[in-house]
Amino acid sequence: MDFFDRFAVPHPSFLIYASMVGIGLTMLAIVVGITYFKKWGYLWREWITTVDHKRIGIMYLLTALLMLFRGGVDGIMMRYQLSMPENTFLDSQHYNEVFTTHGIVMILFMAMPFIIFFFNFLVPLQIGARDVAFPRLNALSFWLFFMGMGLFNLSFIIGGSPDAGWTSYFPLAGNEFSTSVGTNYYMIAIQIAGIGTLMTGINFITTILKMRAPGMTLMKMPMFTWSAFIANVIIVFAFPVLTVLLAMGTMDRLFGTNFFTTDNGGMDMLWANLFWVWGHPEVYILILPAFGLYSEIIPTFARRNLYGYKSMVASMVVISVLSFVVWAHHFFTMGQGPFANSIFSITTMAIAIPTGVKIFNWLFTLWKGKIEFTTPMLYSVLFIPLFTLGGVTGVMLAMSAADYQYHNTMFLVAHFHNVIIPGVVYAMLAGMTFYWPKIFGFMLNERLGKWTAWLLTIGFVLAFIPMYITGLDGQARRMYTYSESTGFSLLNMVSFGGAAIMAIAFVLLVYNIYYSIRYSPRDIGNDPWDARSLEWSTHTPIPEYNFAITPQVASTQAFWDSKKNGHELFKGEIEKIHMPNNSGLPFIMSCMFFVFGFAMVFSIWPVVIVSLIGILACLVYRSFEQDHGRYISVEEIKETETRLRGAKK
Amino acid sequence: MKVDNSLPLEYSTEENNLKILGFWIFIGAEIMLFATLFTAYFTLENRIGNGPSGAEIFEITPVLIETILLLTSSFTIGLGIHAMRLNKKKATMGFFIITLILGAAFLGVEIYEFTHYVHVGAGLQTSAFTAALLTTLGTHGLHVTLGLFWGLFILIQIKKRGLTPETANKSFIFSLYWHFLDIIWIFIFSFIYLKGMM
Numbered sequence: 092m093d094f095f096d097r098f099a100v101p102h103p104s105f106l107i108y109a110s111m112v113g114i115g116l117t118m119l120a121i122v123v124g125i126t127y128f129k130k131w132g133y134l135w136r137e138w139i140t141t142v143d144h145k146r147i148g149i150m151y152l153l154t155a156l157l158m159l160f161r162g163g164v165d166g167i168m169m170r171y172q173l174s175m176p177e178n179t180f181l182d183s184q185h186y187n188e189v190f191t192t193h194g195i196v197m198i199l200f201m202a203m204p205f206i207i208f209f210f211n212f213l214v215p216l217q218i219g220a221r222d223v224a225f226p227r228l229n230a231l232s233f234w235l236f237f238m239g240m241g242l243f244n245l246s247f248i249i250g251g252s253p254d255a256g257w258t259s260y261f262p263l264a265g266n267e268f269s270t271s272v273g274t275n276y277y278m279i280a281i282q283i284a285g286i287g288t289l290m291t292g293i294n295f296i297t298t299i300l301k302m303r304a305p306g307m308t309l310m311k312m313p314m315f316t317w318s319a320f321i322a323n324v325i326i327v328f329a330f331p332v333l334t335v336l337l338a339m340g341t342m343d344r345l346f347g348t349n350f351f352t353t354d355n356g357g358m359d360m361l362w363a364n365l366f367w368v369w370g371h372p373e374v375y376i377l378i379l380p381a382f383g384l385y386s387e388i389i390p391t392f393a394r395r396n397l398y399g400y401k402s403m404v405a406s407m408v409v410i411s412v413l414s415f416v417v418w419a420h421h422f423f424t425m426g427q428g429p430f431a432n433s434i435f436s437i438t439t440m441a442i443a444i445p446t447g448v449k450i451f452n453w454l455f456t457l458w459k460g461k462i463e464f465t466t467p468m469l470y471s472v473l474f475i476p477l478f479t480l481g482g483v484t485g486v487m488l489a490m491s492a493a494d495y496q497y498h499n500t501m502f503l504v505a506h507f508h509n510v511i512i513p514g515v516v517y518a519m520l521a522g523m524t525f526y527w528p529k530i531f532g533f534m535l536n537e538r539l540g541k542w543t544a545w546l547l548t549i550g551f552v553l554a555f556i557p558m559y560i561t562g563l564d565g566q567a568r569r570m571y572t573y574s575e576s577t578g579f580s581l582l583n584m585v586s587f588g589g590a591a592i593m594a595i596a597f598v599l600l601v602y603n604i605y606y607s608i609r610y611s612p613r614d615i616g617n618d619p620w621d622a623r624s625l626e627w628s629t630h631t632p633i634p635e636y637n638f639a640i641t642p643q644v645a646s647t648q649a650f651w652d653s654k655k656n657g658h659e660l661f662k663g664e665i666e667k668i669h670m671p672n673n674s675g676l677p678f679i680m681s682c683m684f685f686v687f688g689f690a691m692v693f694s695i696w697p698v699v700i701v702s703l704i705g706i707l708a709c710l711v712y713r714s715f716e717q718d719h720g721r722y723i724s725v726e727e728i729k730e731t732e733t734r735l736r737g738a739k740k
Numbered sequence: 741m742k743v744d745n746s747l748p749l750e751y752s753t754e755e756n757n758l759k760i761l762g763f764w765i766f767i768g769a770e771i772m773l774f775a776t777l778f779t780a781y782f783t784l785e786n787r788i789g790n791g792p793s794g795a796e797i798f799e800i801t802p803v804l805i806e807t808i809l810l811l812t813s814s815f816t817i818g819l820g821i822h823a824m825r826l827n828k829k830k831a832t833m834g835f836f837i838i839t840l841i842l843g844a845a846f847l848g849v850e851i852y853e854f855t856h857y858v859h860v861g862a863g864l865q866t867s868a869f870t871a872a873l874l875t876t877l878g879t880h881g882l883h884v885t886l887g888l889f890w891g892l893f894i895l896i897q898i899k900k901r902g903l904t905p906e907t908a909n910k911s912f913i914f915s916l917y918w919h920f921l922d923i924i925w926i927f928i929f930s931f932i933y934l935k936g937m938m
C-alpha cells in the first residue's frame with residue numbers, strides 16, 4: 092500500500108481531479124484521433140524521427156504555445172485568488188504549488204522553447220546553411236527538453252507539484268520542509284530539459300561559427316543571428332552550473348547528503364548563490380534573442396538599415412559578460428554585508444548602460460523612417476517604452492540599500508513581468524507573426540493581430556503597474572492572501588481585471604490562428620513583408636534543403652541588396668546536396684530518460700538501473716552506427732525548384 | 741563526403757571539422773561544470789560538521805599512484821594520436837590499449853580510495869565537506885569510466901574499419917577528452933589533495 096500511496100497527489104482538490112479527468116480525456120482523444128485518421132506512421136516518419144531544423148523548430152513552437160496556456164492558467168488562478176482579501180479559492184499549499192509551477196513553466200518551458208524555436212527555424216536560414224551543425228543532436232535536444240517538460244507537468248497529477256518557488260531555495264526545498272516528491276520533480280525534470288538546452292548551445296555555436304554562407308563575415312551576420320550566437324554562448328557557460336546545482340539538490344533530497352542542509356556543515360546560501368549564477372544569465376538568454384528579433388522587425392518596417400550595427404553587437408557582448416557578475420543582486424537582504432552588496436549594486440546598474448544603447452539604436456532606426464504599423468511593428472513600438480519602464484525599476488531594485496524595502500514584494504513581481512512580458516513575450520509574438528508566412532505559407536490576420544497586441548498591452552498595464560504600488564506599500568510576494576485592513580484589495584482587483592484582459596488577448600490569438608488558417612490567402616510569395624535578410628530569399632514553403640544554391644553575401648542586408656542594389660545572391664550551378672538521414676534514436680533515448688527521471692523521482696531503483704542501461708545502450712548503438720546521410724540529386728532539386736516557383740508568381 | 745587529403749585524417753572532411761569544434765565547445769561546458777564543483781568544494785571544504793577533515797583522511801600514496809597512472813595514460817594517448825597521423829594502425833591500437841589499461845588501473849585505485857574513505861567514516865552523508873569531496877572526485881571518476889567504454893568502442897572500430905576519416909576523427913576527439921580529464925585531475929591533485937594535506 093505504502094508504495095502506491097506515494098503516487099497520489101498529497102493535497103488533492105476538486106480542481107486537480109477535474110484537470111486529471113480533462114488531461115486524461117484529451118490524451119485519449121488525441122490517441123483515438125491519430126489512430127482513426129491512420130496518422131501514426133506519418134507522425135513517426137515526418138516528425139518524431141525528423142532531424143530537419145525547421146520541423147524541430149515547429150515542435151518547439153507548439154510546445155511553447157501549449158505551455159503558455161498552462162502557465163497562463165496558473166497566472167490567472169493566482170490573480171483571482173488575490174483579487175479579494177481572505178479569498179478561499181486556493182489555500183496556501185495550492186497557492187505555493189501554483190506560483191512555483193507558473194514560474195518554472197513560463198521561464199523554462201515556455202520562454203526557452205520559444206526562443207529555441209527561433210534559433211532553430213531562423214539561424215540556418217539567416218546564415219544560408221542547409222541545417223545545423225549536428226542535426227541529430229538537435230533532435231536529441233528537442234526530445235530531452237520535451238521529456239523534461241512532460242515529466243515536470245506530470246507532477247501535477249502524480250505525486251504532487253513542487254511548492255518551494257521557482258528558485259527552490261534550501262532549506263525550504265529540503266526533505267524536512269518539502270515532504271512530497273514535488274521538489275524531486277523539480278530537480279530531475281529540469282535536469283533532463285537542461286541537458287537538452289546545453290546541447291542546443293553547443294550545436295548553435297558550432298553552426299554559426301562554421302556554416303555561414305560565403306562572404307558572411309561575423310560582422311555581416313543578421314542581428315538575430317548575432318543575438319542567438321551570444322545567447323548560446325551564455326547557455327554553454329551558464330547551464331553546466333545548473334547541471335551541478337540540480338545534481339547536488341537531487342543528492343540532498345534522495346541520498347541524504349548535506350550540501351544545503353542546516354546541519355553537518357551544509358550551507359543553504361550555496362544554493363542561492365549557484366542558482367543565481369545560472370539564473371541571472373538565464374534571463375539574458377531570454378532577452379537577447381528577443382532584442383535580436385526586434386532588431387529584425389524594426390528595420391524592416393521602418394524601411395531603414397538598423398542604426399548602429401557595431402554598437403548593437405558590442406552592447407550584447409558587454410551584457411553577456413556583465414550577466415555573470417551580478418547574481419548577488421537577488422539576495423541583497425540575505426546577509427553578505429555592505430561591501431559585497433555595493434559591488435553587486437554597481438555591476439547591476441552597469442547593465443542598464445548597454446541596454447540603453449540598444450534602446451537608442453532602435454529609436455534612431457525609427458527616426459525619419461517610413462514606419463509601417465504592421466502587427467510585429469506594433470509590438471516592437473509598444474515594447475520600447477514599456478521595457479524601458481521595467482529597466483528603470485530594475486535599476487531601482489539594484490540599489491542594495493533601497494532593495495530592503497522592495498525585495499520579495501509585489502514591486503519585484505511587477506519589475507520582472509515588466510521586462511519579461513513586453514521584452515520577451517512581445518518579441519515572441521511579434522516574431523511569430525512576422526515569420527508565420529515563411530513557416531506556414533499564409534499570413535495571420537492583421538486586424539485581429541493588432542487587437543491582440545492592444546488588448547495584451549492594456550491587460551498588461553492594468554495587471555502589473557498596480558503591483559508596483561502595492562509592493563511599495565508592503566504587499567509581500569508569494570503570499571496567498573491578505574486582510575481587508577491592508578487596503579490592497581482595490582488594486583488587486585484591478586490586477587485581476589488586467590489579467591483577465593490578457594487572457595482574452597490570448598484567446599484572440601488562438602482565434603486568429605484558426606481564422607487565418609481558414610481565410611488567409613495562400614498566394615503571398617516568398618517575401619510578403621518586403622524584408623531584408625536571407626531567410627526571405629528562399630521559397631515558401633521552404634524546401635528541405637533550404638537553398639538550392641548557397642547564397643553569396645556581401646553586406647548585413649544581403650537580400651535587400653539583391654532586391655534594390657543589384658547584388659547577385661545565387662551564383663553558380665545547382666549541385667547535389669548532402670542531407671542527414673532521419674533517426675528514431677533521439678526519441679527512443681529521450682523516452683528512456685523520461686522513465687529514468689520518473690523512477691528517480693519516486694526512488695524506484697530497479698527501474699532507474701534498467702533505464703540507465705537503456706540509455707547507455709543507445710549511446711553504444713550510436714557509437715557503432717555508420718550513417719553517412721544521403722544525397723538529393725540535381726534532377727530532384729531542379730524539379731522541386733520549378734514546382735515551387737510555379738506555385739506562385 | 742568530400743575528403744581533403746592535404747589535411748590530417750581527423751580534419752579531412754567538413755563534418756569532422758564541425759565535430760572537433762563542437763567538442764571544444766563541449767569541453768568549455770565541462771570546464772564550467774568542474775569549475776562549479778570546485779567552487780562548491782572550496783566553499784564547503786572546512787564545513788566538516790562532526791566528520792573528519794581532509795587532512796585526517798587523505799593518503800598520499802594512492803593519490804600519487806593515481807596521478808602517475810593518469811598522467812602516463814595522457815602521454816600514451818598522445819603517442820597513439822601521433823601513430824594515427826603516421827597511419828600506423830597497429831601502433832595506434834597498441835597505444836590505445838595501454839591508455840585504457842592505465843585508465844582502468846587509475847579507476848581501480850580510486851575505488852580503493854573511496855572504500856577507504858567510507859571505512860574511516862567519511863561517507864557521502866557525513867558532512868558537507870565529504871559530500872563535496874566525493875561528488876567532485878566521483879564526477880571525475882565517472883568521466884573516466886565513461887571514457888574507458890568510449891575508448892574501447894573506438895578501439896574496436898579501428899580494428900574493424902581501419903583508420904578512416906571517421907575513426908580518426910573519433911580517436912582524436914577521444915584524445916582531447918582524455919587530456920582534459922588529465923588536466924582536471926591535476927587541479928584535483930593540487931587544490932584538493934595537496935592543499936588539504938598541508
Ligand code: HEM
Pocket residue numbers: 258374375377378420421422439440442443446481482483485486488489490494497498499503506507510511514515
Ligand atoms: C536594466 C536591467 C535590469 C536590472 C538593473 C535588473 C535588476 C534586478 C534586480 C536587482 C532584481 C532582484 C530584486 C529583488 O529580488 O529584490 C531583479 C529580479 C528579477 N529580474 Fe531583473 N533587472 C534588469 C533586467 C531584467 C531582464 C531583462 C529580465 C528578464 C528578461 C529580468 C528578470 C528578472 C527576474 C525574473 C527577477 C526575479 C527573480 C525572482 O526572484 O524570482 N530582469 N532584477
Ligand SMILES: [Cu+2]
Pocket residue numbers: 370371417418420421
Ligand atoms: Cu538578476
